[in-house]
Amino acid sequence: xxxxxxxxxxxxxxxxxxxxxxxxxxxxxxxxxxxxxxxxxxxxxxxxxxxxxxxxxx
Amino acid sequence: xxxxxxxxxxxxxxxxxxxxxxxxxxxxxxxxxxxxxxxxxxxxxxxxxxxxxxxxxxxxxxxxxxxxxxxxxxxxxxxxxxxxxxxxxxxxxxxxxxxxxxxxxxxxxxxxxxxxxxxxxxxxxxxxxxxxxxxxxxxxxxxxxxxxxxxxxxxxxxxxxxxxxxxxxxxxxxxxxxxxxxxxxxxxxxxxxxxxxxxxxxxxxxxxxxxxxxxxxxxxxxxxxxxxxxxxxxxxxxxxxxxxxxxxxxxxxxxxxxxxxxxxxxxxxxxxxxxxxxxxxxxxxxxxxxxxxxxxxxxxxxxxxxxxxxxxxxxxxxxxxxxxxxxxxxxxxxxxxxxxxxxxxxxxxxxxxxxxxxxxxxxxxxxxxxxxx
Numbered sequence: 001x002x003x004x005x006x007x008x009x010x011x012x013x014x015x016x017x018x019x020x021x022x023x024x025x026x027x028x029x030x031x032x033x034x035x036x037x038x039x040x041x042x043x044x045x046x047x048x049x050x051x052x053x054x055x056x057x058x
Numbered sequence: 059x060x061x062x063x064x065x066x067x068x069x070x071x072x073x074x075x076x077x078x079x080x081x082x083x084x085x086x087x088x089x090x091x092x093x094x095x096x097x098x099x100x101x102x103x104x105x106x107x108x109x110x111x112x113x114x115x116x117x118x119x120x121x122x123x124x125x126x127x128x129x130x131x132x133x134x135x136x137x138x139x140x141x142x143x144x145x146x147x148x149x150x151x152x153x154x155x156x157x158x159x160x161x162x163x164x165x166x167x168x169x170x171x172x173x174x175x176x177x178x179x180x181x182x183x184x185x186x187x188x189x190x191x192x193x194x195x196x197x198x199x200x201x202x203x204x205x206x207x208x209x210x211x212x213x214x215x216x217x218x219x220x221x222x223x224x225x226x227x228x229x230x231x232x233x234x235x236x237x238x239x240x241x242x243x244x245x246x247x248x249x250x251x252x253x254x255x256x257x258x259x260x261x262x263x264x265x266x267x268x269x270x271x272x273x274x275x276x277x278x279x280x281x282x283x284x285x286x287x288x289x290x291x292x293x294x295x296x297x298x299x300x301x302x303x304x305x306x307x308x309x310x311x312x313x314x315x316x317x318x319x320x321x322x323x324x325x326x327x328x329x330x331x332x333x334x335x336x337x338x339x340x341x342x343x344x345x346x347x348x349x350x351x352x353x354x355x356x357x358x359x360x361x362x363x364x365x366x367x368x369x370x371x372x373x374x375x376x377x378x379x380x381x382x383x384x385x386x387x388x389x390x391x392x393x394x395x396x397x398x399x400x401x402x403x404x405x406x407x408x409x410x411x412x413x414x415x416x417x418x419x420x421x422x423x424x425x426x427x428x429x430x431x
Contacts, residue, residue: 018393028366030366036239
């Protein structure tokens with residue numbers, strides 16, 4: 001799984017993180033913050049690598 | 059087989075309750091469901107891993123020179139079966155590095171495996187059966203891998219004609235499988251392997267997982283010839299020591315089982331049938347430049363899924379004047395649950411805050427919902 005970019009999305013309150021917008025294998029995915037989700041698992045592993053960060057929401 | 063032996067086997071089948079109820083633990087064993095598409099997937103290999111074609115079947119290929127094409131094929135020479143998966147080598151791998159490996163597998167949830175009684179003194183035997191053929195005579199490895207670190211394997215033969223292969227694995231009294239929605243057991247077919255996986259003593263009895271014991275050293279490689287092919291269908295895994303006849307399920311039933319893990323909706327267009335796109339859900343203009351809407355799934359998912367829309371302008375929302383507005387962001391869902399999600403996006407042009415709307419998937423576009431293992 002090739003993760004190129006990840007950024008949190010927040011709820012309507014503007015602060016609560018509820019998902020991640022991620023580019024995975026060239027496709028854009030809305031990824032939930034669920035430990036059982038394989039994309040979320042991969043993003044967390046990706047973020048452990050030096051230089052990779054899940055960006056804050058806009 | 060003698061009459062006495064047949065009766066003994068029949069008695070075993072009855073004792074193991076292998077008749078009646080669902081026997082086959084494998085989903086989409088005949089590769090009839092292929093929501094990701096039916097076109098050939100070319101150029102696979104060299105570090106690829108994931109789900110590329112038929113539902114529930116995952117591939118993992120280590121870095122290397124070998125390449126292959128995966129295709130869903132129609133069957134004309136195996137009565138009772140109509141579809142299979144074909145793996146066809148397109149690029150040779152003549153220098154197999156130690157770390158190379160090609161796995162075709164199905165990962166199975168722990169809560170669907172408790173009847174195996176694994177990790178108890180009553181652990182059941184497990185029988186795996188499948189139909190295979192290839193371009194020539196060959197030997198490959200099939201195995202079970204417990205994610206807590208246990209493995210067992212066996213070899214099987216392939217010829218140029220369809221033949222049913224059967225392997226019975228012993229019950230494993232060590233390593234109970236968690237009773238949850240995580241992948242606890244992998245049913246694996248190994249089509250290629252380097253010394254890191256073939257160099258030890260092949261594990262034909264359950265053991266703590268050791269890479270070197272995973273694949274038989276006598277096994278062939280799918281990458282040894284550009285004419286090499288591997289066809290597989292009718293995969294069944296069941297409790298007991300007998301391979302009962304393949305359990306055929308209806309298309310709708312198999313599709314529903316697959317959609318617990320992945321579903322794809324297409325904006326189908328058919329002028330003849332008056333169809334153009336697909337209505338996804340009702341919503342509201344939360345603001346003049348922000349839409350919220352309900353997106354229900356076809357099946358309850360294994361875990362909270364990821365969602366991908368095929369194109370940035372795949373969705374449109376109706377306004378009071380019935381005009382359509384395209385979305386401009388392909389990450390359009392949040393508040394995702396097991397049964398539904400919320401569309402939340404900024405459209406290309408504004409509507410009226412407070413007005414209702416309908417979200418429509420444009421013709422020929424897709425939306426994918428993924429809760430695979």
